[in-house]
Amino acid sequence: MSTIPSELPVPARARSAARAPWLNERVQSILLGVAFPLVLVVLWHQLVVVSGTKLVPTPYQVGVMMWDFTFGGIHNDAFSGTIITHLLASMQRVYGGFFLAVAIGIPLGLMIGKVKVIRQMLDPTLSLLRPIPVTAWLPLSMIFFGLGPRSAIFLVFLGAFYPILLNTIFGVRSVDTKLFEAASMLGCDGSKLFRQVVLPAAMPSIFNGLRLAHGFAWILIVVGEMTGVPTGLGSVIMDGRTLSRTDLVITGMIVIGVAGFLTDRIIVAINNWVLRWSPQHHG
Amino acid sequence: MVDDPHKTRRQFLAIDDVSKTFDIGTDEVQALSHVNLTIDKGEFVCLIGASGCGKSTLLRIIAGFERPTSGEVSLYENAITAPGSDRGMVFQDYALFPWMTVRENIGFGPRQKKLAKKYVDEITAEYLNMVGLTKFADRFPHQLSGGMKQRVAIARVLANECELLLMDEPFGALDALTRESLQQELLDIWARTKVTVIFVTHSVEEAVLLSDRVVVMTAGPGRIEADVPITLARPREVSAIDFNQVRRDITQRLTSHVRAGAPRELKAVA
Numbered sequence: 001m002s003t004i005p006s007e008l009p010v011p012a013r014a015r016s017a018a019r020a021p022w023l024n025e026r027v028q029s030i031l032l033g034v035a036f037p038l039v040l041v042v043l044w045h046q047l048v049v050v051s052g053t054k055l056v057p058t059p060y061q062v063g064v065m066m067w068d069f070t071f072g073g074i075h076n077d078a079f080s081g082t083i084i085t086h087l088l089a090s091m092q093r094v095y096g097g098f099f100l101a102v103a104i105g106i107p108l109g110l111m112i113g114k115v116k117v118i119r120q121m122l123d124p125t126l127s128l129l130r131p132i133p134v135t136a137w138l139p140l141s142m143i144f145f146g147l148g149p150r151s152a153i154f155l156v157f158l159g160a161f162y163p164i165l166l167n168t169i170f171g172v173r174s175v176d177t178k179l180f181e182a183a184s185m186l187g188c189d190g191s192k193l194f195r196q197v198v199l200p201a202a203m204p205s206i207f208n209g210l211r212l213a214h215g216f217a218w219i220l221i222v223v224g225e226m227t228g229v230p231t232g233l234g235s236v237i238m239d240g241r242t243l244s245r246t247d248l249v250i251t252g253m254i255v256i257g258v259a260g261f262l263t264d265r266i267i268v269a270i271n272n273w274v275l276r277w278s279p280q281h282h283g
Numbered sequence: 284m285v286d287d288p289h290k291t292r293r294q295f296l297a298i299d300d301v302s303k304t305f306d307i308g309t310d311e312v313q314a315l316s317h318v319n320l321t322i323d324k325g326e327f328v329c330l331i332g333a334s335g336c337g338k339s340t341l342l343r344i345i346a347g348f349e350r351p352t353s354g355e356v357s358l359y360e361n362a363i364t365a366p367g368s369d370r371g372m373v374f375q376d377y378a379l380f381p382w383m384t385v386r387e388n389i390g391f392g393p394r395q396k397k398l399a400k401k402y403v404d405e406i407t408a409e410y411l412n413m414v415g416l417t418k419f420a421d422r423f424p425h426q427l428s429g430g431m432k433q434r435v436a437i438a439r440v441l442a443n444e445c446e447l448l449l450m451d452e453p454f455g456a457l458d459a460l461t462r463e464s465l466q467q468e469l470l471d472i473w474a475r476t477k478v479t480v481i482f483v484t485h486s487v488e489e490a491v492l493l494s495d496r497v498v499v500m501t502a503g504p505g506r507i508e509a510d511v512p513i514t515l516a517r518p519r520e521v522s523a524i525d526f527n528q529v530r531r532d533i534t535q536r537l538t539s540h541v542r543a544g545a546p547r548e549l550k551a552v553a
C-alpha cells in the first residue's frame with residue numbers, strides 16, 4: 001500500500017499569499033474599531049458640555065473616577081482603590097452561579113437528551129419554569145437565601161442554567177445517529193457512550209450554551225447584587241445611584257463590561273482549543 | 284469452481300427468509316421480502332440493484348442496526364440481534380468521530396476492549412500502515428479528503444478485528460480516480476486479511492471488478508433476483524473482453540427486471 005493518496009488537501013490558510021494586503025486589512029480593522037468609540041466619547045463630551053447637565057459626567061470625570069476606583073488618591077472615599085475587592089466579589093458570584101449551572105446543566109442535558117424516560121419526566125416541568133424571568137425569582141430567592149451573596153449566586157445560576165441545559169439537550173439530540181451506530185459496532189455502548197460519544201459530539205452546542213450563559217451571568221450579577229450585598233460591582237452601581245454619583249455608576253458599568261469581555265475571550269480561547277477538530281465552530 | 288467445501292463446516296453468514304416492513308405513520312413500506320442468502324467465510328459479495336430495493340436495509344439488518352420483521356440472520360449459527368465487533372460497517376459518508384484524530388479513530392475499537400495501551404498502539408500503527416495513512420495519523424477528519432476518510436473508516440473496523448466487512452456504497456461519493464485506487468487497495472486488503480466483504484454498489488463495473496459473487500436485487504418489495512458467481516481470474520481488467528461479457532450479462536439482468544418491475548414501482552409510488 002505504498003500508493004500515498006494523490007489527493008492531499010493542504011489546510012494551510014492562504015495567509016502567506018500576500019503580506020501587505022493582509023497587514024493593511026488588519027490595520028484598517030483596528031483603526032476603524034478604535035475610531036468609532038472615540039467618536040462616541042467625543043460626542044458624549046460635547047453633549048454634556050453643550051447641554052450643561054449636572055446629571056451626566058463628562059468622559060474625563062469618569063476617567064478620573066476610574067483612576068480613583070483603581071488606584072485611589074483622588075477622592076479618598078469609600079470607593080477609592082477598591083476595584084479588586086468588588087471585582088473579586090462579583091467574580092466569585094458570577095462563577096459560583098455559572099459553574100453550578102455547568103455542573104447541573106450539562107449532565108442533566110446529556111441525560112434528558114439521550115434517555116427517553118428522563119426526558120418524559122423532566123421536560124414538562126422545565127418547560128413550564130423556563131419562561132419565568134430570572135428577576136421574578138428575586139423575592140423568593142431573598143427569602144430562601146437571605147440578603148447576601150448566596151442570593152446573587154442563585155440568580156446567576158438560574159440565568160445560566162437554561163442556556164446550558166437547552167444547548168446541551170439540542171447538542172445531544174442532533175448527534176448524527178450513524179455515530180452511535182459506529183460506536184456500538186466498535187464495542188462502545190451503554191454508559192460508555194456518554195463520555196466517549198455523546199459528550200464530545202454535543203460539545204459544539206454545549207459551548208454555544210456556555211458562552212451564552214456566561215454572558216447572562218455577567219448581566220445578572222447587577223440584579224443579583226441589588227439584593228443588598230455590601231460588595232460587588234452591582235452594589236457599587238446601586239450605591240452610585242443612591243448617592244447620585246453617575247461617574248461611579250458608569251465606572252461600575254465599564255468594569256463589568258471589560259471583565260465580561262475579557263472573560264468571554266477566555267471562553268472563546270477554550271472553545272477553540274476544545275473544538276480544534278471543528279473549525280466552523282471557532283469563535 | 285470447487286464443489287461446496289463448506290457443507291460440513293458451520294455456516295458463516297446465513298440470511299434466512301428475512302422480511303422487513305417499515306411503519307411510516309399509518310402506512311407501511313415493505314423494504315425486504317423473503318430474502319435468502321448464505322455467504323461463506325472469505326467471500327467478496329456485491330449487492331447490486333436499483334435505488335430503494337432494500338440493499339441498505341439488508342446490510343443494516345446484518346450489522347444489527349435493524350431487526351428483521353420476520354426471518355433471521357445468523358453468523359456461525361448465532362442469531363444476530365445487535366451490533367457487534369465481529370461485523371464492521373463502512374458508511375458512504377464515513378461516520379468517523381470528528382473529534383478524534385485518524386489515530387484515535389482507528390484505535391477506538393481496540394480501546395473499548397481495554398487492551399494495554401501498548402497493544403492498542405501496535406494495532407493502530409499496523410492498520411494506519413495498511414491504509415497508507417501513517418503520515419496523517421494526527422490529522423482530524425475535517426483535514427482529510429474523502430478517499431482518506433474512507434481509508435480511515437475501513438482501518439477502523441479492521442482494527443476492531445471484524446470478520447465481516449459491510450460496505451454501503453462506500454466509494455459512491457468519491458471521484459473516479461480516487462475510487463479506482465481505493466478499489467485496488469480494498470482488494471489488496473481483502474487478499475491480505477481474508478476478511479469477508481459484503482459490498483453494496485450500483486455500479487455493475489465495480490461489482491464485477493471486485494466480487495466473487497454478484498447478488499442482484501430488485502425492488503417492490505426488495506428481494507433477490509439473481510446470484511451470479513464471477514469466475515474471472517484476478518487481477519481483473521475492465522477493458523478485457525470476458526470482463527465486458529460478464530458486465531453485459533449482469534446489466535441485462537438488472538434492466539430486465541427494471542422493465543418488468545416498472546408497474547410495481549408505479550404502484551408503490553401511488
Ligand SMILES: Nc1ncnc2c1ncn2[C@@H]1O[C@H](COP(=O)(O)OP(=O)(O)O)[C@@H](O)[C@H]1O
Nearest residue numbers: 305307312314333334335336337338339340341
Ligand atoms: N428507516 C426507514 N423508515 C422507513 N422506510 C425506510 C427506512 N429505511 C428504508 N426505508 C424504505 O425501505 C426501502 C428500501 O430502502 P433502502 O434499504 O435504503 O434501499 P437501497 O439502499 O437499496 O437504496 C425504501 O423504500 C425506503 O424508503
Ligand SMILES: [Mg+2]
Nearest residue numbers: 338339340451
Ligand atoms: Mg442505500
